[in-house]
Amino acid sequence: MGKTVKIGLLGCGTVGGGVIIVLNENRDDIARKAGCTIEVKTVLVRDKANLKPEIKKYNVGYTDNLDDILNDPEIDIVVELIGRVHPAKEYIEAALKHGKHVVTANKDVLAEYGKALFTLAEENHVDFQFEGAVGGGIPIIRPLRSCLAANKISSIMGIVNGTTNYMLTRMTEAGLSYENALAEAQAKGYAESDPTADVEGIDAARKITVLASLAFNTALTLKDVHIEGIDNVDACDISYARDLGYVVKLLGVAKNDPENGITANVYPVMLPKNHPLASVNDVYNAIYVNGDAVGDAMFMGRGAGRLPTASAVCGDIIDTARNICNNCCGRIKGNLFEEKKMCPPEKEMAPCYFRLLVNDRPGVLAAIASTLAAQQMSIASVIQKNVLENGLAELIIITYKVSRLSLELSMRTLQVLPVVKKVCSVLRVEDPNL
Numbered sequence: 551m552g553k554t555v556k557i558g559l560l561g562c563g564t565v566g567g568g569v570i571i572v573l574n575e576n577r578d579d580i581a582r583k584a585g586c587t588i589e590v591k592t593v594l595v596r597d598k599a600n601l602k603p604e605i606k607k608y609n610v611g612y613t614d615n616l617d618d619i620l621n622d623p624e625i626d627i628v629v630e631l632i633g634r635v636h637p638a639k640e641y642i643e644a645a646l647k648h649g650k651h652v653v654t655a656n657k658d659v660l661a662e663y664g665k666a667l668f669t670l671a672e673e674n675h676v677d678f679q680f681e682g683a684v685g686g687g688i689p690i691i692r693p694l695r696s697c698l699a700a701n702k703i704s705s706i707m708g709i710v711n712g713t714t715n716y717m718l719t720r721m722t723e724a725g726l727s728y729e730n731a732l733a734e735a736q737a738k739g740y741a742e743s744d745p746t747a748d749v750e751g752i753d754a755a756r757k758i759t760v761l762a763s764l765a766f767n768t769a770l771t772l773k774d775v776h777i778e779g780i781d782n783v784d785a786c787d788i789s790y791a792r793d794l795g796y797v798v799k800l801l802g803v804a805k806n807d808p809e810n811g812i813t814a815n816v817y818p819v820m821l822p823k824n825h826p827l828a829s830v831n832d833v834y835n836a837i838y839v840n841g842d843a844v845g846d847a848m849f850m851g852r853g854a855g856r857l858p859t860a861s862a863v864c865g866d867i868i869d870t871a872r873n874i875c876n877n878c879c880g881r882i883k884g885n886l887f888e889e890k891k892m893c894p895p896e897k898e899m900a901p902c903y904f905r906l907l908v909n910d911r912p913g914v915l916a917a918i919a920s921t922l923a924a925q926q927m928s929i930a931s932v933i934q935k936n937v938l939e940n941g942l943a944e945l946i947i948i949t950y951k952v953s954r955l956s957l958e959l960s961m962r963t964l965q966v967l968p969v970v971k972k973v974c975s976v977l978r979v980e981d982p983n984l
């Protein structure tokens with residue numbers, strides 16, 4: 551095998567460590583597939599004392615100075631796995647400007663600066679790849695860029711955060727509390743270094759930003775995504791959903807309606823039990839794409855974790871190494887993105903589930919129904935759940951499709967309606983029968 555492609559790796563945590571393991575353990579196989587040997591030459595770390603014993607055994611060089619990587623002419627590819635926006639964005643820019651190909655799994659940077667970085671890579675005639683940024687080990691970026699590129703894509707929707715899917719599964723199946731479920735996800739290496747990004751839906755929003763930009767050929771940013779996390783989902787919503795034939799999942803949903811424009815949302819959704827996404831559990835992610843030629847296609851696999859994510863990152867490294875050996879490239883042109891047209895909130899429709907704590911006395915339902923009717927919200931079903939000792943009761947209401955604007959306005963009114971003591975939760979319902 552003639553050429554050796556050398557890597558400068560930034561960060562040696564969960565995923566960085568996984569890349570070292572996979573490239574070393576599968577070295578011969580990878581070399582045969584890539585057509586060259588691939589070697590991690592230098593790893594940027596803050597403190598070598600933090601390295602895990604399972605990584606220390608591999609023969610790689612370490613530095614705490616980025617310039618040792620940028621100025622090393624032997625290093626062809628910089629793999630950024632330090633996470634968060636800063637200084638990762640500046641490190642990626644510096645690598646591109648030094649003529650290094652870049653591979654990253656950093657959706658935080660991509661969701662804010664993706665378009666600018668594609669342009670910078672193009673100007674410097676280098677590759678910029680990011681398969682690991684969405685869906686962990688699931689191939690989804692390359693399918694959108696290549697295999698499905700002939701389609702007009704109308705929607706892309708899925709479970710794109712492994713931590714929250716793991717938590718919801720453990721809360722549903724083992725009755726774990728929210729806090730214990732999060733602690734388990736962190737111990738397994740699924741959560742972000744700041745796990746609020748996972749539970750507040752921000753990580754999923756970053757991923758849906760990246761997916762929707764590629765799918766709809768327009769540069770969305772995080773500000774274009776309406777975000778709700780699972781932090782307000784109570785164990786009783788999960789249990790009521792089950793009684794009603796639904797499961798609760800945190801979904802990223804992006805739609806491109808030629809007339810009304812693009813909608814991009816992350817929120818907990820009640821899915822009918824027979825929906826294909828309803829049985830995607832644990833750390834698994836799944837992404838559903840609808841294209842005018844392909845119809846529906848679903849991509850599923852482990853959405854987080856050391857080796858699954860390293861699998862995607864190493865796939866990018868191999869692809870880039872092949873491009874280097876064949877003197878070609880796999881760049882996205884930043885200037886090909888069309889101007890975006892976002893859908894206004896009064897045109898964005900979905901059925902909803904409400905759980906309200908109300909006074910248990912006659913006339914309450916009529917007051918609530920007239921509040922909803924004032925916003926053109928039509929009730930599909932109502933169930934009174936728990937009658938509590940203090941004269942209060944829980945009311946579950948499921949509506950037909952309502953606009954996001956009507957939902958927001960009716961929430962404001964319900965919150966000050968004397969008979970409503972608390973609006974406990976509001977979830978979207980993805981049910982074709984409503």
Ligand SMILES: NC(=O)C1=CN([C@@H]2O[C@H](COP(=O)(O)OP(=O)(O)OC[C@H]3O[C@@H](n4cnc5c(N)ncnc54)[C@H](OP(=O)(O)O)[C@@H]3O)[C@@H](O)[C@H]2O)C=CC1
Binds near residue numbers: 600
């Ligand atoms: N974990 C997962 O399942 C997935 C992660 N990703 C993405 O992959 C990236 C890496 O995630 P992950 O491995 O989980 O994160 P970790 O926190 O486990 O690892 C990050 C590593 O980078 C190091 N680091 C941070 N800042 C610097 C710096 N300025 N200079 C040198 N080293 C630095 C940290 O060192 P220190 O030990 O000193 O803090 C740490 O070892 C993130 O962008 C994440 O979003 C994508 C898909 C899945």
Ligand SMILES: N[C@@H](CC=O)C(=O)O
Binds near residue numbers: 686740748
């Ligand atoms: N924290 C993320 C890691 C992968 O992107 C997740 O849980 O999905």
